Every structure is written in C-alpha cells, then in structure tokens.
Amino acid sequence: SQTIHQWPATLVQPVGSPLSLECTVEGTSNPNLYWYRQAAGRGLQLLFYSVGIGQISSEVPQNLSASRPQDRQFILSSKKLLLSDSGFYLCAWSGSGQGARTGELFFGEGSRLTVL
Amino acid sequence: SQQGEEDPQALSIQEGENATMNCSYKTSINNLQWYRQNSGRGLVHLILIRSNEREKHSGRLRVTLDTSKKSSSLLITASRAADTASYFCATGAGFQKLVFGTGTRLLVSP
Numbered sequence: 001s002q003t004i005h006q007w008p009a010t011l012v013q014p015v016g017s018p019l020s021l022e023c024t025v026e027g028t029s030n031p032n033l034y035w036y037r038q039a040a041g042r043g044l045q046l047l048f049y050s051v052g053i054g055q056i057s058s059e060v061p062q063n064l065s066a067s068r069p070q071d072r073q074f075i076l077s078s079k080k081l082l083l084s085d086s087g088f089y090l091c092a093w094s095g096s097g098q099g100a101r102t103g104e105l106f107f108g109e110g111s112r113l114t115v116l
Numbered sequence: 117s118q119q120g121e122e123d124p125q126a127l128s129i130q131e132g133e134n135a136t137m138n139c140s141y142k143t144s145i146n147n148l149q150w151y152r153q154n155s156g157r158g159l160v161h162l163i164l165i166r167s168n169e170r171e172k173h174s175g176r177l178r179v180t181l182d183t184s185k186k187s188s189s190l191l192i193t194a195s196r197a198a199d200t201a202s203y204f205c206a207t208g209a210g211f212q213k214l215v216f217g218t219g220t221r222l223l224v225s226p
Binding site: 006036042043044046049088090092103104105106107108109110112 | 120146147149151156157158159160161164204206208213214215216217218219
C-alpha cells in the first residue's frame with residue numbers, strides 16, 4: 001500500500017532563516033506531487049506541483065521554492081523566511097498516466113511552520 | 117485563487133442529525149471532490165463525483181452535483197461526534213490539479 005511521509009511536523013523558525021520541508025512517498029512510482037499551504041482557518045493554496053524528477057511548476061510567485069531530486073521525494077525550501085510564510089504546509093500525491101485512478105489526492109500529515 | 121466556496125462556514129448540530137454542506141464554484145470542471153480534515157491533520161479524500169454524474173452515495177455520505185448552477189452539496193446522515201471536522205470541496209479541471217474551497221467546520225455534539 002502507498003504511504004506518504006512528511007517532516008518535520010512542527011517547526012519554529014526566526015525571520016530570515018532557511019527552511020527545508022521534506023516529503024516522501026512509498027509504494028507507488030512516478031506520482032504527481034504537490035505542496036499546498038493552509039493559512040489558519042482557511043482553505044488550501046496550491047504552491048507547487050511536479051509531474052517528474054526535476055519538473056516543478058510554481059502556482060504562486062513567492063519566497064519559496066520546490067525541488068524533486070528523486071521520483072518519490074519532494075522538498076519545499078526557502079533561503080530566507082518571512083513572517084508571512086507561517087502556515088500549515090501539506091504535501092500530497094496523486095497517480096499519474098496509466099496508473100492514475102480517480103484523480104484523488106493523498107495527503108501527508110502536514111508541517112506547521114511558525115516564523116517569529 | 118480559490119475556486120470553491122463552501123457554505124456555511126461553520127455548522128453545529130447534535131448527534132443523529134443530518135449535516136448538509138454546499139459548495140459553489142466558478143469555472144467548468146471535470147470532477148468535484150470532497151475532503152475531510154480533522155484539526156491539525158492532513159486531508160482525507162471522501163468522495164468524487166464526475167461532471168456527468170448528478171448524485172453519488174458512499175456509506176452515510178450523499179453528494180449531489182448541479183453543473184448548471186455550478187454547485188454541489190454534501191450530506192452526512194445520522195451524524196456522529198466523530199464526524200466533527202472541516203470539510204472541503206475541490207474542483208478539478210484537468211491534470212488533477214485540484215483547487216480547494218475555504219471549508220465548512222462541522223461540530224457534532226453528543
């Protein structure tokens with residue numbers, strides 16, 4: 001069965017410090033991968049998605065970047081955090097190509113980032 | 117920008133009652149999905165309805181879709197305290213790139 005791991009679960013960082021959130025998927029190949037951000041009490045905002053290694057599409061211009069160094073690894077980074085980067089970050093995967101089922105997303109448990 | 121808007125923003129009911137949440141969206145879609153999020157957790161997929169379907173059932177869940185009105189509803193029958201969570205609709209227009217609504221916070225009291 002497929003599983004998705006996301007870490008760290010909680011992070012408190014000072015303004016101007018770097019960020020690295022990591023997400024890995026097990027039990028599937030060539031997944032589509034996504035990073036979403038959820039502000040407190042709000043819906044989800046799609047930040048980045050990837051259809052393959054090294055292929056990243058950005059949805060919202062901002063202080064963050066994403067990378068996919070391996071098929072099932074997705075990393076969210078920042079060189080210098082801003083206060084506005086605080087939020088709940090969610091990684092998700094979906095099937096792709098012939099392996100796609102219904103288009104549903106499978107989410108990790110999230111990483112709560114507080115920038116002080 | 118967010119495509120879907122859920123209504124109401126918050127809903128408080130007693131166990132055993134039915135809960136109805138609505139979602140409106142703006143553009144053409146291939147499918148509409150509903151997700152559930154327990155506080156501080158990731159989202160869990162509940163049900164998907166395609167644009168050529170009008171109603172779908174899964175256990176205590178019933179979803180309707182009206183593409184002419186660009187709206188959907190999620191009905192949870194015989195609610196339980198464990199149904200307390202936020203519920204989000206998400207619309208897909210291609211490439212499985214879902215756009216989520218703002219969510220309905222459901223509180224089911226024992």
